[in-house]
Amino acid sequence: LAIEMAALALIALIFLALRLPGIDLPFHQDEAKIAIIAHEQIVGSLAAHPPLTELLWRWSGQLLDAMNLRVVPLVFSAMTAFLLYAVVRPRGGVLAALAALGLYVLCAYSVLASLMLDTDGAVLPLLFLGVVYAYDRVLASATRRTQAVWTAVCAAILITGLLVKLSFILVLAALTVDFFFVAKGKLSASAFRIGFGALMAAGVI
Secondary structure (H helix, E strand, C coil): CHHHHHHHHHHHHHHHHHHHHHCCCCCCCHHHHHHHHHHHCCCCCCCCCCHHHHHHHHHHHHHHCHHHCCHHHHHHHHHHHHHHHHHHHHHHCHHHHHHHHHHHHHCHHHHHHCCCCCCCCCHHHHHHHHHHHHHHHHHHCCCHHHHHHHHHHHHHHHHHHHHHCHHHHHHHHHHHHHHHHHHHHHCCHHHHHHHHHHHHHHHHC
């Protein structure tokens, strides 16, 4: 455990060392548009995307000011790293989780995505891993009540992802395949109803 904690601390330091120097970089192309939207609180400028995308940047502008918006993807990226470790560790063990986390921290695209003003690089990966983590908890639940609770959490994250960007439909498709062909027999009746209802609601959205 001590070695694991030391490795995680080292990875966290590397994470910050690679990203903090870019926190004040000037905005480029579409980033400048998002910064203006956040600063001026313009409504409807990101109408091509689902509503949570615009709300995310407008609320961030209110909390942080437009010039500090790179903090937003950095925070999402840090949470993504945490969830990545939480997802991989029970599936593959400590070494696999540390390796996955190390690759995530060092990957050039991950470094850029941690600072870019968009939703593809840091927000959607966080929501995707959130779905996977909740889904794993559904299948590992020992009681029907716990299973139903985690199913509701999984459904809520899934719908949130669709309200951020429509490409999150790919996660819904993958989950649907596993739901009907792998996990259906492992779910209680209440969890199945919640999951099926969520799939239908997500389809309507």
